[in-house]
Amino acid sequence: MLFGLTPTPMPARNPRLQLLKNVVLFKDLSMRDLAMVDSLMHERHYLAEEVIFDEGEEGQGLFLVLSGRVKITLPADANAVLVELGPGAFFGEVALLDQSVRTAQARAIEDSQIVALFRADFYTLLETHSAIASRISFQLARALAARLRRAVSDTGHRHQSV
Amino acid sequence: MNRALASGPIVWLGIIVTTCLLLVLFQTVLWLVMPLLLAVIAYYLLSPLVAMAMAHGMTRARAVMIVTLLLTALIVAVGMSVAPKISSATHDLPNKINEYGQVGYQLVNNARQTLYNYFPFLHHQLAPETAPTAHTTLGFVSSEVVPAPAPSPIASVNDVENEVAHLQSKYSGDVVMELVRWVPSLLLVPYITYFFLLDGPRFKRFLVQAIPNAFFEKTLYLFYRIEDQLRRYFQGLLALTALDALYLGTGLWFLGLNAPFFLAALAAVMAWLPYLGSIGGGLLVVLVAAHDFPANHWLPYEVVGLFIGVRLLDDFVFMPMTIGRSLRMHPLLTVLMILLGGAVAGIAGLLLVMPVLGVVMVAGQIIGELITDERILARHRHAQHLKRQRARADLFTEG
Numbered sequence: 379m380l381f382g383l384t385p386t387p388m389p390a391r392n393p394r395l396q397l398l399k400n401v402v403l404f405k406d407l408s409m410r411d412l413a414m415v416d417s418l419m420h421e422r423h424y425l426a427e428e429v430i431f432d433e434g435e436e437g438q439g440l441f442l443v444l445s446g447r448v449k450i451t452l453p454a455d456a457n458a459v460l461v462e463l464g465p466g467a468f469f470g471e472v473a474l475l476d477q478s479v480r481t482a483q484a485r486a487i488e489d490s491q492i493v494a495l496f497r498a499d500f501y502t503l504l505e506t507h508s509a510i511a512s513r514i515s516f517q518l519a520r521a522l523a524a525r526l527r528r529a530v531s532d533t534g535h536r537h538q539s540v
Numbered sequence: 541m542n543r544a545l546a547s548g549p550i551v552w553l554g555i556i557v558t559t560c561l562l563l564v565l566f567q568t569v570l571w572l573v574m575p576l577l578l579a580v581i582a583y584y585l586l587s588p589l590v591a592m593a594m595a596h597g598m599t600r601a602r603a604v605m606i607v608t609l610l611l612t613a614l615i616v617a618v619g620m621s622v623a624p625k626i627s628s629a630t631h632d633l634p635n636k637i638n639e640y641g642q643v644g645y646q647l648v649n650n651a652r653q654t655l656y657n658y659f660p661f662l663h664h665q666l667a668p669e670t671a672p673t674a675h676t677t678l679g680f681v682s683s684e685v686v687p688a689p690a691p692s693p694i695a696s697v698n699d700v701e702n703e704v705a706h707l708q709s710k711y712s713g714d715v716v717m718e719l720v721r722w723v724p725s726l727l728l729v730p731y732i733t734y735f736f737l738l739d740g741p742r743f744k745r746f747l748v749q750a751i752p753n754a755f756f757e758k759t760l761y762l763f764y765r766i767e768d769q770l771r772r773y774f775q776g777l778l779a780l781t782a783l784d785a786l787y788l789g790t791g792l793w794f795l796g797l798n799a800p801f802f803l804a805a806l807a808a809v810m811a812w813l814p815y816l817g818s819i820g821g822g823l824l825v826v827l828v829a830a831h832d833f834p835a836n837h838w839l840p841y842e843v844v845g846l847f848i849g850v851r852l853l854d855d856f857v858f859m860p861m862t863i864g865r866s867l868r869m870h871p872l873l874t875v876l877m878i879l880l881g882g883a884v885a886g887i888a889g890l891l892l893v894m895p896v897l898g899v900v901m902v903a904g905q906i907i908g909e910l911i912t913d914e915r916i917l918a919r920h921r922h923a924q925h926l927k928r929q930r931a932r933a934d935l936f937t938e939g
Binding site: 420422438 | 742757760768927
């Protein structure tokens with residue numbers, strides 16, 4: 379095959395697609411649609427304790443955890459873990475929407491298999507396969523809304539306890 | 541401020557030196573660079589069509605196949621319609637060169653005589669030997685021209701004919717051989733374009749796999765910016781060519797020239813060669829006007845006026861809308877780099893300098909940012925350390 383690239387396995391036989399199917403962002407997609415999205419993704423492997431991105435960096439896309447665990451920490455205190463993410467979770471999603479800087483650090487807790495969806499590729503998807511991109515955008519909006527609700531609820535609890 | 545200008549002087553020196561070295565290298569493998577460059581242009585021209593077909597539910601492979609077949613059919617159709625004309629033109633080339641050489645000479649003489657008429661003081665500055673012979677050829681200027689004693693800076697008709705005859709005997713065979721030599725190379729264009737369209741995204745992913753984790757996001761951004769820079773440059777160039785051809789063609793049609801849109805398209809494509817191309821294209825159309833309408837003495841000047849008008853439209857309206865928006869380079873830098881490109885790699889350098897500079901500029905800025913970012917370098921060293929630690933983890937046993 380040209381450039382040593384192997385042909386993409388059929389959707390049903392591609393193990394990565396099975397893992398992607400568990401990601402909430404892609405739950406509305408068929409295997410065929412998922413194969414289309416998969417062709418845009420970049421797979422990376424991180425060792426335990428390896429930094430995935432730093433706070434203050436210009437974000438270029440969204441990361442999805444296929445296997446392993448990742449922690450998100452604030453720059454002020456690396457030991458204060460905001461959240462730990464396992465297989466099926468995603469992070470850095472704001473960079474998919476605009477060219478903002480990362481507000482926290484992401485680091486692998488254990489050896490992790492991660493895929494990245496780059497913003498420019500997502501915009502291409504919006505143009506070429508708008509139905510698929512809009513389904514992903516809808517799920518992304520729901521996830522962001524849930525996080526916002528949780529943040530508001532946490533703030534309310536803190537006020538009550540004060 | 542422009543990111544390009546924000547880069548330091550060392551990065552800029554690196555960008556200029558790398559651009560020059562690449563131009564020299566490209567000049568030596570021009571037979572490969574030209575089809576690659578044309579394939580890149582075709583890729584950026586056709587990729588919106590592929591995207592459109594994919595948006596309508598077609599697979600990439602099928603969309604690319606159909607679009608490439610359309611491109612091949614277009615090339616074959618254009619080739620078949622143009623080949624007989626090129627063949628007859630090549631056969632008749634020595635005579636044509638002679639004819640147009642004489643027309644050019646008469647045109648220059650006419651212009652000189654007209655200048656003498658309107659600005660008599662030029663006689664003492666420029667006027668050479670007697671010019672009355674010239675006015676008899678076209679009957680354009682009055683016979684009251686006073687000859688000046690200085691020697692002529694312009695050769696006589698015989699000298700021009702001799703020079704043209706010498707050049708045609710020397711180069712006409714080479715021109716044909718050169719055209720024949722380029723045919724197989726140009727046949728590669730649809731083939732390369734097909735694979736660019738089909739495997740471009742996969743090739744990008746293949747390259748990105750080799751990038752260490754610490755540099756991953758910034759390198760992805762580099763790829764995006766290089767691709768965006770090239771796409772906007774070539775799409776801008778094609779849009780500019782189409783606009784130039786349309787306006788020039790309409791103008792030439794109003795002036796009554798034969799095959800106005802063909803001439804306009806030829807001149808617009810020649811303008812891909814910065815500065816020299818525009819002058820060459822304009823000169824070609826002026827010569828055609830003077831040759832085809834020898835009785836209409838003002839026509840060449842009207843054509844020159846039209847070219848100047850379209851040039852001004854280009855500079856102030858079209859170019860900022862198309863290419864200018866893509867490269868975002870300082871005009872002085874653009875001119876200096878064009879001159880430098882011409883100096884190091886001749887015509888090929890003039891043609892290639894802007895896209896090469898655009899790519900090297902973006903790569904230089906990002907690589908400059910990467911190698912001076914201590915945090916990213918530290919992260920890379922940390923990842924290497926983790927890998928080494930993992931590799932030797934079970935090498936040492938206790939006791």
